[in-house]
């Protein structure tokens with residue numbers, strides 16, 4: 001950059017532009033140069049569909065706000081012919097704030113537009129890069145700052161204290177002992193040499209501990225040799241949302257190191273799309289960690305138990321019509337679409353497909369950490385009309401999702417559009433459908449019915 005530009009640019013703007021040069025992987029650069037502005041991705045974005053006639057929500061329009069900086073500072077075309085390739089720069093903190101509102105407030109990094117692009121442009125990849133650059137100079141939504149700080153300092157993104165976490169596990173253990181009338185049922189902590197180390201989302205401790213007791217019930221009935229960890233138990237990773245690779249690596253390392261310390265054979269990740277993607281797919285790269293154990297989503301674990309005959313289920317215990325919402329991170333980013341459906345059909349009587357579905361499903365509106373960014377709630381809920389219409393068309397009473405983030409996003413959409421649907425997860429339905437030896441097949445265990453709003457976040 002020229003001397004004149006340096007003199008008139010804020011230090012934050014300068015640092016963002018310099019930092020971009022260090023983040024330009026082949027994948028990001030490919031996406032930044034490949035767009036031919038054909039517009040084929042436009043209609044794939046739920047923000048566009050909810051705001052007809054407003055071109056500023058189009059994926060290519062949003063992407064160009066980042067691309068212009070790349071072109072001006074890191075691509076020869078923009079250095080030589082800036083007017084031709086629409087290259088541009090940023091100079092002030094106000095301009096960075098405007099960019100923040102686009103990359104955090106108008107895109108959930110859901111990657112649906114990527115699937116419509118003939119050139120393979122992956123906006124979410126460089127949108128995340130832009131988020132990370134802004135975060136590096138302290139420009140971010142307040143919620144992102146708070147959650148990131150919690151995860152840096154306490155090791156979990158909801159700031160759950162160790163004593164509260166352990167107390168919750170004890171409480172769930174006692175509940176389960178009462179419920180099954182079996183004092184030997186336990187939620188083991190820090191047991192070495194187990195076949196399964198079970199990691200969870202802190203939301204489960206804080207707002208939805210029943211998912212922990214349901215999982216424990218399944219492990220108990222399957223006679224699994226399992227444990228939870230007293231530290232390094234949070235499988236979520238706000239680094240995926242904030243674009244902060246250092247946070248991503250630190251969080252993932254805590255988890256991996258704890259499993260290694262316990263000599264666990266398989267790390268089972270409870271139902272969470274971004275948690276699974278962060279831990280299983282991105283974490284080893286961020287943390288530069290050679291993971292020696294197997295990492296598996298609990299969807300696969302539960303399905304395996306049924307197939308191996310380790311647990312028996314009775315689908316008549318879940319008679320309400322259900323539909324499945326594919327989390328963006330599971331379906332589009334990890335290709336997991338069939339296993340949750342297979343499991344759902346085994347434990348529910350009436351399963352109805354949502355359209356579009358699988359990799360073409362629309363975001364719950366809460367992706368990319370959007371639930372933590374209250375300043376954009378109005379826009380988020382407006383974009384939720386697309387999801388609301390999809391849900392309503394199924395005629396289902398219950399929407400099932402394998403993601404805690406989606407539970408919150410869907411609950412908010414359902415409440416806002418007054419759909420009157422329940423939201424639940426596979427673990428709740430599997431636990432409810434369990435046939436436990438010595439108990440009649442059709443008896444619903446008291447307190448474990450799937451209830452309206454049971455997963456609603458406070």
Ligand code: SF4
Nearest residue numbers: 035036038039041117
């Ligand atoms: S479909 Fe791809 S090439 Fe076409 S405008 Fe969208 S991002 Fe650009």
Ligand code: SF4
Nearest residue numbers: 045107108110111113
């Ligand atoms: S990633 Fe999702 S929210 Fe972002 S522009 Fe593409 S379709 Fe829209």
